[in-house]
Amino acid sequence: MNDLFHLSGLQVAYGARVILDIADLHIRNHATTAIIGPNGAGKSTLLKALLGGHPCRQLHCLGQDAAQVLQLGKIAWVGQHETFATPLTVLEYVLLGRYPHLGWLSRLSARDITYAETLLAEFELAAFAGKRLQALSGGEKQRAALVRALMQDTNILLLDEPNNHLDIKHQHQLMQHLQRYQRHKDVSSVIVLHDLALAANYCEEVILLAQGQVIAQGQPHEVMTAEHLLRAYQWPITPEQRNGAWYFDTFQAAV
Numbered sequence: 300m301n302d303l304f305h306l307s308g309l310q311v312a313y314g315a316r317v318i319l320d321i322a323d324l325h326i327r328n329h330a331t332t333a334i335i336g337p338n339g340a341g342k343s344t345l346l347k348a349l350l351g352g353h354p355c356r357q358l359h360c361l362g363q364d365a366a367q368v369l370q371l372g373k374i375a376w377v378g379q380h381e382t383f384a385t386p387l388t389v390l391e392y393v394l395l396g397r398y399p400h401l402g403w404l405s406r407l408s409a410r411d412i413t414y415a416e417t418l419l420a421e422f423e424l425a426a427f428a429g430k431r432l433q434a435l436s437g438g439e440k441q442r443a444a445l446v447r448a449l450m451q452d453t454n455i456l457l458l459d460e461p462n463n464h465l466d467i468k469h470q471h472q473l474m475q476h477l478q479r480y481q482r483h484k485d486v487s488s489v490i491v492l493h494d495l496a497l498a499a500n501y502c503e504e505v506i507l508l509a510q511g512q513v514i515a516q517g518q519p520h521e522v523m524t525a526e527h528l529l530r531a532y533q534w535p536i537t538p539e540q541r542n543g544a545w546y547f548d549t550f551q552a553a554v
């Protein structure tokens with residue numbers, strides 16, 4: 300199965316303003332896909348549409364009706380504006396990720412708790428396990444939300460700007476985790492990103508959106524050209540490859 304998602308006939312409008320118009324979109328399975336584009340391009344709206352939040356003609360996930368796949372708890376996601384107003388401890392909060400797999404009367408197992416502790420350690424949150432979620436910094440909360448999503452133990456992750464509030468080290472660590480999950484556990488992710496270098500260096504596939512349209516889709520070198528980026532961002536951006544890594548020069552002398 301090559302398509303993680305296949306969506307067609309998506310048009311989202313608020314009043315007379317169409318903010319997303321996509322006739323047909325295939326998102327690859329067994330890959331990490333970045334959705335990039337300027338503010339207001341429709342990135343979060345597209346992610347929400349993949350979660351069934353906007354009507355479209357067809358929405359399939361791994362060849363099945365995506366609503367059913369979502370209902371079975373097989374799609375984990377972290378939104379751009381997660382609510383952290385809960386009295387739960389960090390451990391209790393991340394364990395919420397197990398609930399889609401629990402029956403009415405079943406309880407969390409010792410294995411669930413060990414798994415939570417392992418992931419908290421991986422994301423450098425072990426020392427916070429017993430602390431109230433609200434006592435965490437913005438970046439720590441963001442990492443806790445990611446652990447909660449990973450606790451769902453699915454092969455499909457949708458993340459809206461997961462690097463919000465994360466410092467440089469944690470941004471790279473997160474992308475490396477996702478790369479490892481993809482390679483070793485076959486977890487496919489669709490991630491809204493603003494950082495072009497993270498998208499180019501860690502994602503196999505990129506979707507570039509602007510003004511509600513897909514400007515380009517494919518491998519980073521095919522999509523993130525100076526011409527496409529200028530068209531989307533209305534700002535000169537020069538991609539460069541050095542020592543096997545992508546860099547994006549975005550400086551422009553002030554006039």
Ligand SMILES: Nc1ncnc2c1ncn2[C@@H]1O[C@H](COP(=O)(O)OP(=O)(O)OP(=O)(O)O)[C@@H](O)[C@H]1O
Nearest residue numbers: 313318336337338339340341342343344345379491
């Ligand atoms: N509920 C709403 N009512 C009216 N307009 C909306 C609503 N939700 C989103 N929009 C508009 O739709 C457009 C796309 O929004 P969206 O959040 O998908 O953009 P985005 O690409 O994720 O932007 P950003 O990078 O700023 O997060 C924006 O111009 C936004 O103002």
